[in-house]
Amino acid sequence: MRILCAMSGGVDSSVAAALLVEAGHEVIGMTMRLYDASDHGAASAGGRCCSPSEIYMARDVCDRLGIPHYVVDESERFWDAVVVPFGKDYAEGRTPNPCTRCNQHVKFPPLLERAAALGAERLATGHYARIEGGSLFRGVDPTKDQSYFLFSMGRENLDRVLFPLGGMTKEDVRAKARALGLPNADAPDSQELCFVPAGDHAAFIERRAEDLGVDPDRLASGPIVDVAGRRVGTHRGIHRVTVGQRRGLDVAGTRRRYVLSVVPDQRAVVVGDAEDLAVVEVEVAELCDLGLPPSPFRADVQIRHRSKAAPATVHLAGEHARVVFDTPAQAVAPGQAAVFYVGARVVGGGWIARATGRVSATA
Secondary structure, eight states: OEEEEEOOSSHHHHHHHHHHHHTTOEEEEEEEEOOOGGGGTSOOOTTSTTSHHHHHHHHHHHHHHTOOEEEEEOHHHHIIIIIHHHHHHHHTTOOOOHHHHHIIIIIHHHHHHHHHHTTOSEEEOOOSEEEETTEEEEOSOTTTOOGGGGTTSOGGGGGGEEOTTTTOOHHHHHHHHHHHTOTTTTOOOOOSOTTSGGGOHHHHHHHTHHHHTOOGGGGSOEEEEOTTSOEEEEESOGGGOOTTOOTTOOBSSSSOOEEEEEEGGGTEEEEEOGGGGEEEEEEEEEEEESSOOSSSEEEEEEOSTTSOOEEEEEEEETTEEEEEEEEEEEOOOTTSEEEEEETTEEEEEEEEEEEEEESSTTO
């Protein structure tokens, strides 16, 4: 079978390609050039996803595997579909999830198109997830499972995509890479967003506000208020805070205060006590259907990549959903993804529009 394998230059996609070659498939490697900091007036961060060094690494691996390698430029699509919404979300008081947006709009659609153009029957990536029987499942390694980022990949694409690493742990992958003599076998995992230098998203948004279509006034300092509306401090910009944040708040008094919400039109940040973060309902928009059961249905709902999925009842209404948790959820941030699991299977998800039904009477 001819298979197009997305190659980032990292160990995961390299091993995915190697496994397919070992299985006797005709593999074509392809690397997407999404963002180069040097194109945007900043120093390029070598060794990170999207950097020239990673592209060269992908080519080196493909040469070692004896497969062709192509580089395609999707930087314009990436900027429009991922980077610009990222900046605008923060300026509107939301906490974006750019990796999921990238999978939805930048990676899978064009790669599947290119696979078809090259006569490839399947597209493979190095994601830690599984596709079985036309459904998306968690990867077997709970510490590396990436199914949360894939809920929006499109139900129609599940039969055209392969995840060769879904049944492996990270250590399995590294061991395989060492056995194959791959040069990136022990390369560290990327921990940062590929387009945000040094992980400082606030500085990036401030520097690129005009290019991002963000009104600089949205990034100005503003009031921090408590749940009663009393001013208790001043923040340095709503793009610098997220729901649940405690550190870095200039708040009067000795009580620990947490960000409960952001009011963008007033450039205000609302803070409260830890118990004020608890909510029982979440409104979800832009639903993606990977096999949603009839409404209402029971599911485990994950609201952040690193959080544990929590049992809830999901009520569907067109492209929206209302999620009612069995026990209160903590620090629910608008802009993040809410992904619905039935067991290990991903049945759908969407984007958190707002949290409702706070448990605390004061909030």
